[in-house]
Amino acid sequence: MNFASDNIVGASAPVLQAIVDANSGALPAYGNDEITKRIKARFAEIFEHEVSVFLVTTGTAANALALSSAVPPWGLCVCHQEAHVIDDECGAPEFFMHGAKLAGLPGVGGKLAAQDVSAYLRSLPKAVKQMPPKALSISQVTECGTVYSLDEIASLSAVCREHGLSLHMDGARFVNALVSLGCTPAEMTWKQGVDILSFGATKNGCLMAEAIVVFKPELAEALDYRAKRAGQIISKGRLIAAQLEGYFANDHWYDNARHANRMAKLLSEGLLGLPGVRMAWPTQANEVFPIVPKAVDQALKAAGLQYLHWTEASLPEGEAVGPDEALIRLVVSFATKEEEIRQALEIARSALSRQAAE
Numbered sequence: 415m416n417f418a419s420d421n422i423v424g425a426s427a428p429v430l431q432a433i434v435d436a437n438s439g440a441l442p443a444y445g446n447d448e449i450t451k452r453i454k455a456r457f458a459e460i461f462e463h464e465v466s467v468f469l470v471t472t473g474t475a476a477n478a479l480a481l482s483s484a485v486p487p488w489g490l491c492v493c494h495q496e497a498h499v500i501d502d503e504c505g506a507p508e509f510f511m512h513g514a515k516l517a518g519l520p521g522v523g524g525k526l527a528a529q530d531v532s533a534y535l536r537s538l539p540k541a542v543k544q545m546p547p548k549a550l551s552i553s554q555v556t557e558c559g560t561v562y563s564l565d566e567i568a569s570l571s572a573v574c575r576e577h578g579l580s581l582h583m584d585g586a587r588f589v590n591a592l593v594s595l596g597c598t599p600a601e602m603t604w605k606q607g608v609d610i611l612s613f614g615a616t617k618n619g620c621l622m623a624e625a626i627v628v629f630k631p632e633l634a635e636a637l638d639y640r641a642k643r644a645g646q647i648i649s650k651g652r653l654i655a656a657q658l659e660g661y662f663a664n665d666h667w668y669d670n671a672r673h674a675n676r677m678a679k680l681l682s683e684g685l686l687g688l689p690g691v692r693m694a695w696p697t698q699a700n701e702v703f704p705i706v707p708k709a710v711d712q713a714l715k716a717a718g719l720q721y722l723h724w725t726e727a728s729l730p731e732g733e734a735v736g737p738d739e740a741l742i743r744l745v746v747s748f749a750t751k752e753e754e755i756r757q758a759l760e761i762a763r764s765a766l767s768r769q770a771a772e
């Protein structure tokens with residue numbers, strides 16, 4: 415059983431079928447084909463807004479290119495201190511921003527609070543020696559598996575507007591957040607002031623397909639050149655676009671995310687039913703972050719389960735992981751089976767019974 419991430423599984427059947435369907439015949443290269451044109455129009459429908467769309471192959475490329483269009487080389491991009499952009503992309507955003515920096519702020523459950531961002535921005539000296547803040551990047555779902563409410567996004571965007579920052583959303587798990595909030599793509603983005611989005615699809619069923627979706631037109635101006643310089647104008651682009659056609663058709667993307675979120679809820683509720691287990695943060699999408707007795711951690715590992723140990727940095731005030739406990743991250747996906755959840759819970763339950771009997 416593997417709960418290490420939601421990218422440990424392959425692509426879903428409708429996505430693979432869409433690639434096969436798009437495979438035969440000759441079509442213009444580099445995104446000048448009909449399928450790419452269709453998918454760009456589909457994004458505008460889905461978001462109920464005119465958008466510029468750039469298809470890329472990784473979330474890192476989407477984030478780095480999106481931020482490079484929002485932040486000049488002398489600028490600052492504010493993000494959570496555990497954000498993927500600052501922690502897990504080997505400096506790609508800074509590389510593509512050509513000198514600009516990321517500034518990571520703390521926040522419970524991976525979320526930034528509007529008042530903290532506001533206080534930070536006010537504290538920055540306004541002098542030519544200091545880098546001016548130009549963008550705020552938030553992750554939806556966050557790195558702690560939590561989901562910003564619409565009001566929280568709106569409050570952050572109000573701070574951005576007050577200080578002249580663009581608002582970027584890293585939506586690697588975009589539809590998992592939509593399902594969690596029960597809102598539309600428009601409501602979670604431009605209606606709350608999001609200017610540019612990294613739209614993730616790979617984790618939820620695609621083979622390799624992500625999109626930069628731009629709501630603020632000036633941020634799109636040079637993005638095609640930036641994408642080309644990053645090797646992200648894909649010659650057989652129709653096969654990237656085809657993945658997204660298969661992804662969107664018949665609400666497949668929603669079905670996949672609903673399944674993943676339901677599996678996470680099942681796992682979370684099952685774990686909470688065990689003595690000595692609590693959640694570091696609420697389970698709001700497809701990631702579960704329990705604090706478990708060490709005996710459970712050891713038993714899961716001994717049974718060959720794959721998952722990560724997680725940092726305590728974003729725990730709520732007063733919460734701490736004890737010496738006989740472990741904070742772990744379990745991620746489920748569109749392909750996770752209920753049986754796998756049941757088995758994992760059984761391993762944990764047996765470990766606790768054995769411990770109680772000793």
Ligand SMILES: Cc1ncc(COP(=O)(O)O)c(C=O)c1O
Nearest residue numbers: 472473474475498553557584586
């Ligand atoms: C929050 C977040 N953003 C972006 C990404 C995309 O990264 P990749 O470049 O691996 O597609 C990930 C993947 O782990 C992620 O968790």
